[in-house]
Amino acid sequence: MRVAHRGGAALAPENTLAAFETGLNYDPDALELDIHLSNDGVLMVMxxxxxxxxxxxxxxxxxxxxxxxxxxxAAKTHKDARLFGFQPIPTLEQVLGYVQTREQSVLLQIEIKLKQDGSRYDQLEEKLIALLRKYDRIDSSVIISFDFPSLQRIHELEPSLQRGALISKKYMTEIGSKGPKAVAENIASLNVDYVGINYNYLSQTLYDEFRAKGLGVGAWTVNEKEAILRMAKLGVDFITSDYPDRLQQLLVD
Structure with a gap:
């Protein structure tokens, strides 16, 4: 699947409605976005x-x-700020509503984020699931996170919702130092559907270990032509890129 990272961060101000509009113009299989919580309990996309x-x-x-x-x-510091004008930080509900108006069959990859101090937002998972139910998105969303307890909470609240564990640089330094088999076993123990990993870490051996555990595999953030083609040849399920235009050009028959 071709995934537009933050809507298509190389083409428009990331995680704005302008980015999702631009990204959808290249007919990706999925949009990736990130969520936090405002102090009055609203899910915000950033x-x-x-x-x-x-x-x-x-x-x-x-x-x-x-x-x-x-x-x-949210476009203030963007290199083309004048072109895009004022782009407010969108709420998740605004993004869900906009995507609904496009009437395109597109998966949503929603990444749960943490506060700056590494703590979790209270009730974020509950609010997320409520919105996905409201917009009939349970079956067409994948919840991803570097924070594995958040993914477990999602499973407790809505077992049918697909989840993907993201592997950080710190994780690869610690668990990864034990070898590909240890990484695959650890991720499989989380009972998630997918694993998402920086493509630079994804060797053939590690890929094979993930597959042996029945895991779907996604690679990020894959921007260069050679890397996109290499990940496609490897057979990953998701290729996440800031350039949905390149994904369309290289991967659509």
Missing amino acids: HDPLLSRTTGEAKEISDYDAATLATFN
Whole structure:
């Protein structure tokens, strides 16, 4: 599957409605996005817990309510900020509503994020599942996270919802040092559907170990032509890229 990372972060300001609109124009199989929680309990779509990188604002998402966050320009620091104009930080509900209007068959990969201090947002998983049910998205979403307890909580609340465990650099330094088999066994013990890994770590041996455990495999963030083709040849289920246009050009028959 071709996955537009943060909507297509190389083509438009990441995780904005402009990015999802642009990404969908290249007919990806899935959109990937990230969620945090405002201080009044609204699911917000943004990658970082800190606002500074994309909006230029101080503090964290969790320091503000949704109404205030909507006044911040998520395209402010983008190289083409003038072209895209003001792009508010969208709520997850706004993104779900927009995708629904496009009437395209597209999977959603929703990444659960943590606060800057590494703590979890209270009730985030419950709010996420409620929204997915509201928009009839349980069967067409995959919840992904580097935080494995969040994935376990999702399973407790909605066992039918597909989940993917993301492997961090720290994880590969620790568990990964024990070898491919140990990594595959550890991820399989989480009872998830997929594993997502930086493509630079995905060797043929590790890929084979994942498959032997019955795991789906996704690679991120794959932007260069040679790497895209290499991951496709390897046979991964998901290729996540900032360039949905390249994925369409290289992988659509």
